[in-house]
Amino acid sequence: MMTIRNTESQWGWPSKLLHWLTAVVILIQIPLGFYAEELKLSPLKLDLFVWHKSIGMVILLLAIERLLWRMTGTIPAAIDSSAIQRRLAQLAHATLYGLMIALPISGWITTSAANIPTKLFWLIELPAITGPDEALKSLAAEVHEICVILLIVILVVHIGAALRHHFILRDSILKRMWF
């Protein structure tokens, strides 16, 4: 049975939907960002960055929505595991949320400080959150890069752990996030 709110034993459908939506957009966003960054300046590069910034803002909104949803409700209890495993899982999830906020924000600062105007999906103007500032641009771009590398590492752990639970430990952790 699909519930709206999360319960002690299962995730509600909004949490599942938002989780998998986030997964899809992040898996598009990371290679898109690296590819666009590597390109030499061209019309394609500019267009890909419009996509990258648009998707980034979607990720930010998804992360905020999911955090609010968690904080105003509950989440399923951890399955049988050691206290240290639970702590590590908590830390990994907190880091994932932190990165899903830090990455879009650092990207937003980069584009604002670089004095590049942005219209998300060629529809919605993204206001600049800082004035033009070369030093800030370099700093924010550096933070963005460190964050994405950290995100890749945590995602490998996150996906690896989910697969381990499902295929080796054969518990319900992946199943309960599935529909």
Next chain:
Amino acid sequence: MLERVIDQKAAHLKASKYLALALGVFCSLSTATDWQSDASQSELSYAVSFEQLPLNGQFKEFSVDYTPRQKLRVVVDISSVDMGNSDINDAIRDADWFDIKQHSQAVFFSDNINAVGEGEFMAKGTLQLKGINKPVSVPFSWTPSSSTSSISIPATSTKEPTRAAKMSGKLTLSRSDFAIGSQEWASGDQIGIDVSVSFDVQMLKNVAE
């Protein structure tokens, strides 16, 4: 020996002749236009659409020489262009854009200036940009100010000469007319074709007389 003296004399004569010629040219130039821009209080900027939003740029170095209703000459140092982003500033200096190595200057010249309204004028002339000449009409307003803050006028002065004026205007240029943003950028999908150019120039009267 004698030959050498004659040679020297001839060379001297020749030199003074050139000097006189140079002086003459200088004088005719200085009287040819009697108003000049004050670089520190002048602005020449433009806006172009960048992925559907305006992005501004400016030329930091340019000069305007103007003789009311007779001649207008604007020289722009293209290499002083600034769009507020180091990557863009590098890119627009390339051959596809301004091609600064080949064409570091743009010149607008008009000797066909007509009043089109109260304090409003139209200068029809030629703009040379990236080595391409095109006829361009520049509308501008001319607003004399009775005095300037930078020049103090003695209290004993019986009449206050007009020494400063504001020259402002706005026009739209097509970057494709001047092959700016050629090749893959020619479509205008990412960077617009129409460029809105604005100028707000502080003009000072040449007070050499």
